[in-house]
Amino acid sequence: MDIQFRLFSERLRRLLSGEEVTLPDAAKQLAQNLHTEIEIVTSLLRDYECEIAGHLVNIIVEEEENNSPDLHAIMEEINSFAYESEKVVDTFIVSIAQQKSQSSSKEMCDALVEFRSKIIDIQQRLQQVQHIDTGIVEQIKFIQADTGNSSVSPMFTKRDTVGLDDRMEELLDLLIEGPPRLSLVAVLDSIGLDRTAFVAEAYNSSFAKHYFDCLVWVPQSFPYNFNHILDDLIKFVMPSSRPSEILDKNSEMKKIILREYLMSKRYFVVLADVWSIDVWDNIREILPDNQNGSRVVITVLDSEILTYFQLENGEYIGLDLMPDGRPLRVIYQLWIAEGFIPDNNEGTAEKYLEHLINRGFVEAKKIKVGGRINTCSIPNRWWPALIQVALAGEFIYSSVIDQESDSRKMIKRLTANVNLSELDSLEDFNLYLHSLLCLSSESHHLDPLDCEKICKMFKFLRVLDLGSLVLSQLPSGIEILFFLRYLKLNIPSLKSLPSSFLSSISNLYTLDMPFSYIHHTADVFWEMNKLRHLNFGLFTLPAYPRDDCSSLENLNFISALHPCCCTPDILGRLPNLRKLRIHGDLSNNQSLLSKSLYKLNCLESLKLVNESKMPRLSKIVLDEYQFPPSLTHLSFYNTELMEDPMPTLEKLPLLQVLKLKKNSYLGRKLTCGSHGFPKLKVLHLKSMLWLEEWTMGTGAMPKLECLIIDPCAYLKRLPKQLWSVKRFKKLELWRPQPELRQKLRDFKDKEQYNIQLYPYGI
Structure with missing residues (x-):
């Protein structure tokens, strides 16, 4: 509950170090005194962690009992203190930025004196609070059981349906149109909330309710307790009059009674978030198979657990199209x-x-x-508790999760499925909002005036992410967002970044416009020395304007850079760049690009994507490239190399991952010399359509773990040295030649190397 207080303490530290603004001398010592007292209170709060957690538990389960009323009052005051203090600091910093520091400096000093007095009072009262045994462990268990029981009627019923209608139809077919025998279906490969919501939609569908005699959603307890699960099954499967006479019996008798009851039922059981095989070993004993189409669905966190289940006919649903969260x-x-x-x-x-x-x-x-x-x-078992903690602690608000809360004025983080009709509701929120994240998957067009309204309403934003909402132009109003550190906009028509816009976002850390292709950038870009991440569909850096401009020392990520701006002078001004993709006509920029990459002394990951205006006439000569020795990940795409790339690349001392994709090499032979690729762990060869021969010298690729070749229709054999690499443990081949397929089928150690052949298996 004291998270806002701790964040304000860190904010004050940054302020004193000059990271945000230079404090007047008069305010600096006062701010230091306040920070000292705050650290004392923070230290004292560590002694009351159990009591604070117990208080939070009471809020979550809506209990009125308060074991420590004094601590409760102090925590409320601490939160109010943090809120009011940060509001004053924000206002003061904006006034300095607007050159109104003379009038505001005295107000700031007065406020710091007042805040110090308040925090000393809080400190003294906190020292007098008596420790109380709150039984926090038992209460947490109660919350887990309570949130688990609420999952019997799944609480998350909304999902992102883009691309998933076919998967839902597939799942319903397995449930209703499947074989008469009892079948187990697994749902995997997605984040917990969405996976649960996906299954819940099928569970709550009219198809399932009309087809099955009884439906039960079995939440997983943590730690695992089968007796609790058994009791839940009895409560929610049997008629309401029966559980009272059964729950007092021993577990073996409960199993027998429940199994007998289910003998005449077509049932649908969901085992949510299975992380242990124990739950299935126990529950299968009470699920009879009467050849009537009963079903069990499990949602799993890790596909490896499926090896322990007997899945009929490989019946599992992989939600590969489900949103996988943010990188x-x-x-x-x-x-x-x-x-x-x-x-x-x-x-x-x-x-x-x-x-x-x-x-x-x-x-x-x-x-x-x-x-x-x-x-x-x-993990799905933590979603309900974590969400309730975030909401109860007023850390964040989400309209998807909590539509009825009237406590919005203190919340500083808002996530919303914003559409055009909901913009007016933003007025209900704190004007000192720190983060606004729009999570809508629909690409509505956002009026520039609405965007300007958001900026003027929440001028203290640190994070503004408008998600998929489409803008026709750069929004006005951004210039007043002095604290803005993270900006994401969707402007597909944007072609240039003018100086007026760049000057207004000079404090930015992350600029994210993945659907914008920028052909011209104003020179003032070189003054954005706080910038760390630059994410565009394509970006063209401006020429370095003058020698006295500083380098972009903090920039470490560029998603897609045009090769025409990869000059030694420009790349030399990006000393800490770690991840870079270069996208464009690499052929016509060969002489420029090949001699410039060496300037990137810290570069770890490089992707070269060729988009030549003269296809099939590549002028890329790889042995002319001077790659930085710091590279650990290297990818080529559509480079159409005519010469074997291995003699050049095997000399990179730290390279761990090499991917040659989509016509990156057009030759018929690959040769890896002795002791080449000393650190390589992953080699991915994709769309090397004409590759016939591959050889490895003694001691080549000594640390290789994974090899993927897709396809390898003409490759007759794999290097024999491959099987002597001690760490080699995964081989994936697509469409291998029949001769090579048969050799691998006959290979006695194929299980040791996890050999997978596609599309027909081994």
């Missing part, structure tokens, strides 16, 4: 823009995420080569 780099940038990360460093943000994973609140779904997390999700 982790975007999440990190949102955290940084909001001030959640003390040093504004993505490495620190990644450590925070790892901490959440270690505590079990977040689950890593895919790990990149090198151990970095690629995608993650929140």
Whole structure:
């Protein structure tokens, strides 16, 4: 509950360090004194974590009992203190930016003195609060059981239906049109909330309700407790008059009674968020198979668990089209823009995420080569509790989740499925809003006047993400958003970035316009020295205007850069760029590009995408390229190389992932020399249509783990040295030649190397 207070403490620290603005000398010492007292209170609050958690539990379950009324009053006062203090600081900083500092400096000093007095009073009262045993562990268990029971009528019934209607039809077919025997269907490969909502839609459909005699949604308890699950089944399957006489019996008798009852029923059971095989081992004992079309659906977090289930005919639904959440780099940038990360460093943000994973609140779904997390999700068992904590603590508001809350004036983060008819409701929210995220999947056109209204209404925004709402031009009003750190706009018709716009967003960390293709950028762009992420469909950097301009030292990500601006002078001004995609006519820019990449001393990931005006006449000569030795990930796309790329690329000392995609190489032979590719772990060869021969020298690719070739219709054999690589554990081949397919089928160690042949299997 004290999250806003802790965030304000961090905000004050940044203010004192000069990260946001230079404080007048008179205010600097007063701010330091206030920060000292706040740190003392923060330290004291750590001793009352159990009591605070217990108070939050009471709010969530709407209990009136308050074990510590003094602490309750203090926490309310602390939240109010943080809100009012940050409001004063924001107003003061804006006044400095508007050159009104003389009149506001005294007001700021007076406010700091008053705030220090308040926090000292809070500190003294907090020291007198008695510790009370709140039984917090038992209350948390109660919340988990309570939120779990509410899932019997699934609480999340909305989903993003784009591209999923066919999947829903497929799921309903398996449920209703499937075989008469009892069948198990698995739903996987999506974030917990959407996966649950998808199954809930089928569960609540009229088709299911008319076809099945009884339906039951079984939530997973954490830790796992089958007796609780058994009791839930009895309560929600049997007539209301029977549970009272059954629940007092032992578990074996309960199983027998429940099984006998289900013998005459066509039932539909959903096992939500299965993370352990134990639940199925226990529950299958009470589910009879009367050949009447009964069904069990499980939602799973990890596809590997399916190996322990006996799925009839491979009946599972993969929600590959379900939105997979935001990329982790975007999440990190949102955290940084909001001030959640003390040093504004993505490495620190990644450590925070790892901490959440270690505590079990977040689950890593895919790990990149090198151990970095690629995608993650929140386990379904935590969704209800985490959402309620966020809402009860007034940390965030979402119209999708909480449409009835009347406590909106203190909330500083808003996520909404905003459409044109809902803009008027924004007036109900705090004018000091920090974040506005529009999550609508529909591409409505947004009137520039409406966008201007948003900017004027919420002039203290740090994050403005208008999502898929389409603008016809750059919005006015952005210039007053002094605190803006993260901006996402959808302007497909935008071709240039004028100086007036760039000057107004000089404090920006992230500029995200994925559907804009920029051909001209004003010179003032080089003054955006806080910029970290630049995400466009295509972007053209301006020539460096003069020697006295500073470099963009913080810029570390560019999604798509036109090769015409990849000069040594321009790339040399991006000293900390770590991830870059270059998209355009690489052939006609060969001499320019090949000699410039070496300037990017920190570059880790590079994608070269060729879009030549003269196809099939590529002038790209790879051995002329001077790649930075720091590269760990390298991808080629449509480069139509005529010469074998391996002799050049195998010399890169740190390269871990190499992808040659879509006609990147047109030759018939690949040759990897002895001891080449010393760090390579993943090799992906895609659409190398004419490849016939591949050889490896002694000691080549000693750390290779994964090889994918798609297709390999003419490749007659794989290098024999491949099977001596100790770490090699995955081989995926598409459309292999019959001779090669047969060799792999006869290969005695095919299971050791996880050999997969597509599309017909091995």
